Amino acid sequence: MIEVRNITKIFDGKAAVKDISMQFPEGQANLIIGRSGSGKTVLLKCILGLYEPDSGEILYDGRSFTRMKSAERKTIRREMGMVFQGGALFDSLTVEQNVRFPLDMFTTKTSAEKANRVDFCLEHVDIRGANKLFPSEISGGMQKRVAIARAIALNPKYLFCDEPNSGLDPETATLIDDLILMLTKEFKMTTIINTHDMNSVIQIGESVLFIHQGEKCWQGNRGNILHSENKILEDFIFANKLYAQMRREKTGMI
Amino acid sequence: MDWLFHVGRYFWMLGKTFSRPEKFKMFVRQLFHEIEGLGVNSVGIVVIISLFIGGILTIQLAYNLMNPLLPVYLIGLGTRDTLILEFSSTILALILAGKIGSNITSEIGSMKVTEQIDTLEVMGVNSISYLILPKIVAVVFIFPFLVILSIFFGLLGGLIVGPFTGVVSLTDYIDGIRYLFVPYYVTFTLIKSVFFGFLVASVPAYYGYFVQGGALEVGKASTKAVVNTNILILLFDLVLTRLLLTA
Ligand SMILES: Nc1ncnc2c1ncn2[C@@H]1O[C@H](COP(=O)(O)OP(=O)(O)OP(=O)(O)O)[C@@H](O)[C@H]1O
Numbered sequence: 001m002i003e004v005r006n007i008t009k010i011f012d013g014k015a016a017v018k019d020i021s022m023q024f025p026e027g028q029a030n031l032i033i034g035r036s037g038s039g040k041t042v043l044l045k046c047i048l049g050l051y052e053p054d055s056g057e058i059l060y061d062g063r064s065f066t067r068m069k070s071a072e073r074k075t076i077r078r079e080m081g082m083v084f085q086g087g088a089l090f091d092s093l094t095v096e097q098n099v100r101f102p103l104d105m106f107t108t109k110t111s112a113e114k115a116n117r118v119d120f121c122l123e124h125v126d127i128r129g130a131n132k133l134f135p136s137e138i139s140g141g142m143q144k145r146v147a148i149a150r151a152i153a154l155n156p157k158y159l160f161c162d163e164p165n166s167g168l169d170p171e172t173a174t175l176i177d178d179l180i181l182m183l184t185k186e187f188k189m190t191t192i193i194n195t196h197d198m199n200s201v202i203q204i205g206e207s208v209l210f211i212h213q214g215e216k217c218w219q220g221n222r223g224n225i226l227h228s229e230n231k232i233l234e235d236f237i238f239a240n241k242l243y244a245q246m247r248r249e250k251t252g253m254i
Numbered sequence: 255m256d257w258l259f260h261v262g263r264y265f266w267m268l269g270k271t272f273s274r275p276e277k278f279k280m281f282v283r284q285l286f287h288e289i290e291g292l293g294v295n296s297v298g299i300v301v302i303i304s305l306f307i308g309g310i311l312t313i314q315l316a317y318n319l320m321n322p323l324l325p326v327y328l329i330g331l332g333t334r335d336t337l338i339l340e341f342s343s344t345i346l347a348l349i350l351a352g353k354i355g356s357n358i359t360s361e362i363g364s365m366k367v368t369e370q371i372d373t374l375e376v377m378g379v380n381s382i383s384y385l386i387l388p389k390i391v392a393v394v395f396i397f398p399f400l401v402i403l404s405i406f407f408g409l410l411g412g413l414i415v416g417p418f419t420g421v422v423s424l425t426d427y428i429d430g431i432r433y434l435f436v437p438y439y440v441t442f443t444l445i446k447s448v449f450f451g452f453l454v455a456s457v458p459a460y461y462g463y464f465v466q467g468g469a470l471e472v473g474k475a476s477t478k479a480v481v482n483t484n485i486l487i488l489l490f491d492l493v494l495t496r497l498l499l500t501a
């Protein structure tokens with residue numbers, strides 16, 4: 001479980017993330033949602049330690065990440081996997097080398113063992129026959145999946161995804177969501193996903209944190225999000241008419 | 255005071271660069287990759303430019319030294335010393351700052367804006383050391399070789415162009431390039447090349463690593479990197495020449 005306590009991050013005198021507290025339990029998909037520019041990426045980067053929060057504390061299974069020295073943090077970093085918004089595959093390395101990179105860097109496995117692990121990870125994300133291709137030679141959806149394979153290469157306890165299905169067609173986006181959920185359950189990871197896609201929320205949102213202008217605005221899950229009375233959240237959700245209609249049908253409201 | 259910030263951050267970066275590599279095997283792999291990508295791939299342009307400049311220098315010196323009172327061996331001697339003292343280290347460094355430097359800035363810069371560097375950091379890799387150290391070591395290592403290569407092909411250029419255009423005979427040219435040879439000049443130019451190599455790798459790496467924004471900013475950073483590397487090369491040239499060439 002990851003716990004965030006009163007995190008604030010200020011850029012140029014303006015708070016991008018303001019006093020957010022939240023618990024992200026393991027084995028389920030924890031979503032952070034909000035409009036573009038609401039501070040999702042900043043919050044995630046604070047949790048990852050890429051930004052130092054100005055105040056607050058972050059706990060990884062009770063271990064205070066905030067108070068650790070960089071050497072101690074390295075041990076926790078070995079337990080993290082991250083999928084960035086654009087995939088962020090190393091473009092000078094092939095698909096296979098990308099997935100093998102963390103193994104090369106941090107393990108003393110033999111090349112046969114590494115090859116096995118690479119195959120295992122690529123199979124899990126359903127990539128076959130692309131081992132020798134470079135990132136520029138595969139589609140955006142495949143890049144995301146390879147990025148997921150790389151993220152799980154070291155068998156992480158914590159998985160982070162920043163808008164894993166942005167820029168993908170709805171069908172591929174659904175596949176990626178399902179894949180992340182499936183891996184989360186299978187490997188009992190603590191998973192945090194940033195998204196502004198309501199489809200993902202409805203599909204996999206077992207826990208949902210809604211942030212607005214850097215502040216925690218609502219917390220719940222896919223079961224109760226359509227019934228929330230929160231005005232700002234409603235504006236966010238029902239920007240899409242389809243969901244407005246879904247709510248009308250379900251509740252007979254409005 | 256803006257430049258003070260950059261100087262400070264540049265040295266901070268160098269401090270991070272020269273820390274023990276995460277995994278030595280990975281460092282060696284990257285090093286060979288960079289020696290090939292930055293060094294071996296520059297051999298072509300060095301050979302071509304040196305051949306031309308050597309030839310052109312010979313013609314110009316022959317033209318300037320047309321006075322019958324001046325010995326003809328001065329043509330070869332002049333070509334040789336100009337190549338060794340200035341062209342093959344300084345001018346070559348300026349040219350390579352354009353080729354190697356912009357390559358380094360755009361590679362590191364695009365890794366930065368596509369979050370590849372963040373990916374390394376999340377994994378717990380010291381991204382500065384992992385990306386920049388092999389580049390600096392590779393370029394510093396390869397530069398002296400490129401300088402020697404440039405001197406050789408510059409002299410060859412004069413040797414071909416001089417007799418071919420008839421401005422100097424083959425024997426006069428060869429006599430000239432052997433006359434009053436000062437081995438220290440070669441040492442001097444090699445010392446300079448080590449400094450220039452360091453600048454050509456580290457300054458563009460700095461501009462790439464700290465780029466913010468997107469592809470447009472990466473392009474702008476490349477331009478800035480090349481201009482500033484050039485200025486620093488000339489500054490170092492001035493200082494080193496004053497320090498090392500005083501009798
Ligand atoms: N490095 C930074 N320096 C200064 N301001 C920043 C920085 N990073 C983010 N911000 C600001 O913080 C705010 C939140 O940005 P953030 O990237 O977290 O939004 P987001 O919710 O991830 O949006 P999107 O859905 O578009 O990715 C924005 O106003 C942004 O301008």
Ligand SMILES: [Mg+2]
Nearest residue numbers: 040041042162
């Ligand atoms: Mg974002």
